[in-house]
Amino acid sequence: MCAKKAVIMVMDSFGIGATEDAFRYGDEGADTLGHIVERAHAGHAEGSMNGRHGDLRLPCLDSMGLSKAACLSRGERCLASPLSSEKKLIGAYGYAVPRSVPKDSTAGHWEIAGLPTLVDWGYLCTQGEKTFPKALTEALIEQGGLPGLIECGHASGTEVIKQFGEEHIKTGKPIAYTSADSVFQIAAHEDAFGLARLYELCGIARKLVDRYQIARVIARPFVGTLAEGFSRTHNRRDFSMPPNDETLLDVLSMSGVQVIGIGKISDLFAGQGISNSIDSTDLDLVVDAVIENLSRVHDTSLIFANLTDFDSKYGHRRDVIGYATELERFDKRLPEIISALGKNDILIITGDHGCDPTHKGTDHTREHVPVLVAGNGFVNRCLGRFASFTEIGKLAAVHLGMTAHDLDKFFEMKRNDC
Template sequence: MARSIILLLDSFGIGYAHDAEKFGDSGADTLGHICEWMAANRKSADGSPRYLHLPNLARLGLAGAAELSRGQKLAYPLSSDDSKIDAAYTYAEEISHGKDTLSGHWEITGVPVLFDWGYFPQQLKCFPKELVEKIIKQGNLPGVLGEKHASGTEIIKELGEEHLKTGKPIIYTSADSVLQIAAHEEVFGLERLYELCKICYELVKPYHIARVIARPFVGTRAEDFVRTGNRHDYAVPAPADTLLDKLVAAGGSVYAVGKIADIFAHRGITKHYPASGLDKLFAAALQAVQEAPDNSLVFVNFVDFDSSFGHRRNSAALPLASRSKIG
């Protein structure tokens, strides 16, 4: 069947880009660092190192792409024979001005971001006072919590209990051009959270912010708060037709799995497969591949590589979003 499939391992980089220093990302190399950590910290029963073992990805050219990108081989092989490759491979380096989700995905589909997004400063009370006041007024809220850069999983541990007591949603941002809102799915209400995000989507337009993200969670106390799969992104649409738009206009089909539909503002999408978590995303991807006809694109983002497994670089505990090269 004549189909194309994009399986994107979110933030799984293979070396840093030439302008990484500008973004504070010099030395970024997720694959290389995982290889080194595994060899140093994982041991077999006999005490020998347990290396990172990715034979299928190695067979598709991951180690070769990493060598091209890094200028040297990985310190340890990904399989028993990294030279056995059954696919074409290369690496790509972003030219977009930012390192956020929209910039990366748009560029992959032919629309690089050659303008500057707005970002909130990395400081306490990072949101403009007038913006916060409008969010509280138009959202009919008793106030808000957070107002800073934070890891989404950490901030619900920090402020989730206060949110339950006060009814104040948690607003925060990250290295991306984004405003995120965390609220308890049952106590605050999922639909109420979505409506609040729609209000904020309009309010942040003057600041050139790319996305507003609803981050619902459940639980009763800090120790058991967990984010649910009902995340929803309200994203600015691409400024020009992407590959998705052009394929659909030409009579083809685009099968979007997980957050891909949200990232592209549900434009150029034939069918959306909602899913969260690696297992469910993979199952949905297999279903999409089985159902996709000729002249179609299946596009999946395995977001957990970033949101669940991204390593923390500093005390700010920002998610892994780096100026990296991809294979």
């Protein structure tokens, strides 16, 4: 019997319309894809969008049903302009509704893997506060052997290195900040402070923030010599709290399925249920790793990949042009992935939350995500509305051999634990 593979590619922050409960998060009207399309279309009509010319064109994603999924998610409202002129549909499409309370990457990925987060995470400080709990910072300074800590509270990661990067290099004090997400982020210079030392410090912080129920500690290394020249590198690393229960990744691994995490997948699951991890944040490197593992691995496998730059480089920075360009760059590489699929393989394209670059603030937005499936008979089908991201993981698990009985048993255990 031929081995089967399922690829789940998460376009980090790729939402396609606000959820019914978006008002609880202050995200009414958020629509990551829809607003990018509108801005591109308006810019096309005017001749440019701050240097970008033309409507957003995503022919491969559209052939998998992206426009149709967005229309369903948006209550039958079509996008402002078509994503392609191609009418042939090579995939199946639908959209999924988040069940988890937090609107972040950890909760989104855990829910895809069958473990929704039904209670919110903890948060270290409120909007406007610049300091963290004194017990936390004192312990981090002592255990990390630090001369001190530059505390920024709620802040933009690119702004804090611009504002405090030179002070950090001069004093050796790392820069600590957070956002509306349940995160504790530490920025430090790769050369002046050291990348290994930054990772070690974040490992210490991971243990210290457990008492506050913080989802992730994020290492944010940067390089450069002057404020205007500082830039973050691809050596970001997430230190997540481990899943509080078994996920589909654990179940698949224990049943002999190889689970390959690409991008920040292993970080988000604290390595739990992962057979092999390939670290990268760059889109091309993630796509290359997916294609390589489709071709090289001959065992029944789940290839779970995250494309983080949509979120960290463009969504949070409210960079509409950058987000549009990154979407088109991914779309151009997507045919290579589809071509690499074997006859027993499937590809699932989805998201983990929204991050509408036209929305107020710089935080994630509460949105539906697309569910686009290609391969193994998934052609020209509407999958409709998925009531939870868990349905995405179920699609992959069934394809890889989990029976309805096994899945029912797994999710019944989760319901009993709630």
